[in-house]
Amino acid sequence: MNQIKQDPDVFKKRMDNIPDHLLVKCPYCHEVSFREDIGPEHVCPKCGFAFRILAKRRVKLTFDDFEEMDAELTIPDRYTNKKYREKIAKAEKLTGLKESVLTGKAKIKDLSFYTGIMDPYFIMGSLGSATGEKIARMFNKATADKLPVVMFTASGGARMQEGIDSLMQMAKISSAVAKHDQAGLLYIVVLCDPTTGGVTASFAMQGDIILAEKHALVGFAGRRVIEQTIHQKLPANFQRAETVEEHGFIDAVIARKEVKPTLYKLIKLHQKEF
Amino acid sequence: MDKNTAYQTVKAARSQDKILTSDLIKKLVDGFFELHGDRKAGDDPAVIAGIGYLADHPITVVGISKGKDTDSNIKRHFGSPTPEGYRKALRVMKQAEKFHRPILALVNTPGAYPDVNSEYHGQGEAIAQCLLQGMQLKTPYISIILGEGGSGGAIALCCGDQVYMVKDSMYSVLSPEGYASIMWKDAKKAPAAAAEMGLTPQELLNDKIVDQVLPEIKSDQDIKKLAKFLNNKFTALEKLPVEELVSRRQQRYARY
Numbered sequence: 001m002n003q004i005k006q007d008p009d010v011f012k013k014r015m016d017n018i019p020d021h022l023l024v025k026c027p028y029c030h031e032v033s034f035r036e037d038i039g040p041e042h043v044c045p046k047c048g049f050a051f052r053i054l055a056k057r058r059v060k061l062t063f064d065d066f067e068e069m070d071a072e073l074t075i076p077d078r079y080t081n082k083k084y085r086e087k088i089a090k091a092e093k094l095t096g097l098k099e100s101v102l103t104g105k106a107k108i109k110d111l112s113f114y115t116g117i118m119d120p121y122f123i124m125g126s127l128g129s130a131t132g133e134k135i136a137r138m139f140n141k142a143t144a145d146k147l148p149v150v151m152f153t154a155s156g157g158a159r160m161q162e163g164i165d166s167l168m169q170m171a172k173i174s175s176a177v178a179k180h181d182q183a184g185l186l187y188i189v190v191l192c193d194p195t196t197g198g199v200t201a202s203f204a205m206q207g208d209i210i211l212a213e214k215h216a217l218v219g220f221a222g223r224r225v226i227e228q229t230i231h232q233k234l235p236a237n238f239q240r241a242e243t244v245e246e247h248g249f250i251d252a253v254i255a256r257k258e259v260k261p262t263l264y265k266l267i268k269l270h271q272k273e274f
Numbered sequence: 275m276d277k278n279t280a281y282q283t284v285k286a287a288r289s290q291d292k293i294l295t296s297d298l299i300k301k302l303v304d305g306f307f308e309l310h311g312d313r314k315a316g317d318d319p320a321v322i323a324g325i326g327y328l329a330d331h332p333i334t335v336v337g338i339s340k341g342k343d344t345d346s347n348i349k350r351h352f353g354s355p356t357p358e359g360y361r362k363a364l365r366v367m368k369q370a371e372k373f374h375r376p377i378l379a380l381v382n383t384p385g386a387y388p389d390v391n392s393e394y395h396g397q398g399e400a401i402a403q404c405l406l407q408g409m410q411l412k413t414p415y416i417s418i419i420l421g422e423g424g425s426g427g428a429i430a431l432c433c434g435d436q437v438y439m440v441k442d443s444m445y446s447v448l449s450p451e452g453y454a455s456i457m458w459k460d461a462k463k464a465p466a467a468a469a470e471m472g473l474t475p476q477e478l479l480n481d482k483i484v485d486q487v488l489p490e491i492k493s494d495q496d497i498k499k500l501a502k503f504l505n506n507k508f509t510a511l512e513k514l515p516v517e518e519l520v521s522r523r524q525q526r527y528a529r530y
Contacts, residue, residue: 129530132530158426160448160453160457163446163447163471163472164445164478165530167429167447168429168483168527169530170405170426170429171429171527171530172527172528172529172530174402174406174408174409174433175409175524175528176528177406178409178410178524181406181410182410198425198426200399200402201386201398201402202405203402204402205396205398205399205402206402206403206405206406220386220392220397220401220426221386221397222388226388229387229388230389234390238393239393243394247395247396249398249399
């Protein structure tokens with residue numbers, strides 16, 4: 001695993017061309033499965049946990065057509081820290097993206113909408129200022145074109161390296177969501193593993209309809225921070241999609257293969273008023 | 275920013291000698307009447323909400339407050355709101371919109387309270403709604419950071435038309451201790467973190483994160499001056515047509 005972390009080339013090669021005999025362990029149920037059994041969706045055959053996937057893979061799995069926006073928009077030059085720059089370079093290589101979100105106009109069958117897909121492999125899908133810019137631009141385009149938005153969230157939260165600018169993205173994206181909301185347009189969120197911190201505390205929890213993938217981690221505060229506050233072990237399934245649904249914050253937890261037909265059905269219903 | 279200067283600001287922002295949000299509200303707002311509860315599940319004492327007069331004009335105030343002593347600090351989780359607190363603030367802000375009263379939000383929090391119940395009760399959703407609805411409130415809305423402006427727990431109430439900080443305050447994505455332990459695996463390097471993070475009022479003013487740095491509030495005289503200052507600001511904002519007020523607020527945050 002260490003070697004994978006250190007060398008994005010090795011990782012990418014494996015992602016693209018994993019030999020069939022390779023075994024994978026589910027990070028949720030810890031059961032081991034054959035690589036070929038997790039299918040193109042990358043779902044644990046034992047428990048249904050939807051593994052973290054590259055944004056580009058999700059595009060292939062979910063849409064019939066996709067036109068990327070702002071592909072070249074990247075981290076501003078003003079962040080000069082060497083370590084940060086190295087992290088960015090690795091993340092770019094790993095994901096084929098220039099920021100932690102992939103945005104664009106998508107189609108499922110006859111229905112068009114705008115979409116943003118966060119990539120958990122790009123510095124943990126953290127919220128950089130260019131991430132916020134891309135998401136805000138995508139929302140503004142959707143508002144102008146009077147189209148729905150579907151956001152796939154997967155993020156560790158704020159990006160420390162960008163400090164207060166990262167925090168401001170919560171407000172910035174919220175202002176773009178607000179305009180889309182005021183225009184009476186549909187916003188659907190799909191919470192993916194993991195959705196935490198500032199992303200949960202802003203656009204991930206602002207959807208008209210909030211879906212989640214099976215067993216996805218969804219929460220605000222980090223596990224360790226909570227344990228330090230209460231000095232006790234956390235309950236089982238704490239901050240898992242099913243638990244969050246039980247408490248009333250998610251409309252439906254669905255299997256990954258259900259995401260595409262569910263989005264189609266929901267967007268279709270909003271095409272028409274009574 | 276110099277390491278010592280930055281960390282001095284952090285210490286000053288956290289100082290016990292600072293005026294409590296709860297005390298400031300009582301002195302700043304004539305005839306303050308506190309409104310309790312989120313009308314959903316509970317009442318969080320870390321958030322004080324209510325109505326009163328500012329220079330003879332009715333206003334709505336929401337404030338995150340630390341406690342005076344150990345007892346009140348335990349009740350208020352040292353100024354860390356639960357979701358019920360954010361929902362109370364939002365409820366009272368929506369009420370302000372209904373009655374065309376300006377909103378003053380006062381913030382002094384190390385961050386939203388991180389415990390099991392707050393997660394179960396939707397801490398993320400509560401903050402997210404403060405942001406989403408806050409961007410659309412059709413009434414003037416001013417935020418002031420009085421001490422600590424800790425991360426998401428602070429920005430929830432810092433999305434007004436104007437955001438001010440007092441001289442001894444800080445505003446950051448996480449605490450310098452947290453930053454140091456994540457970046458260098460050593461919480462003791464907090465002073466160096468503070469220097470790197472750009473969390474002092476002057477730096478944030480330069481970065482246009484805040485609109486103005488206000489003098490520290492200590493004496494009754496300072497409070498009188500603050501009341502006059504705020505009254506002028508609210509009067510100016512009240513003159514804007516509502517559509518323009520809201521659109522300007524949204525533009526203010528779109529630029530980041």
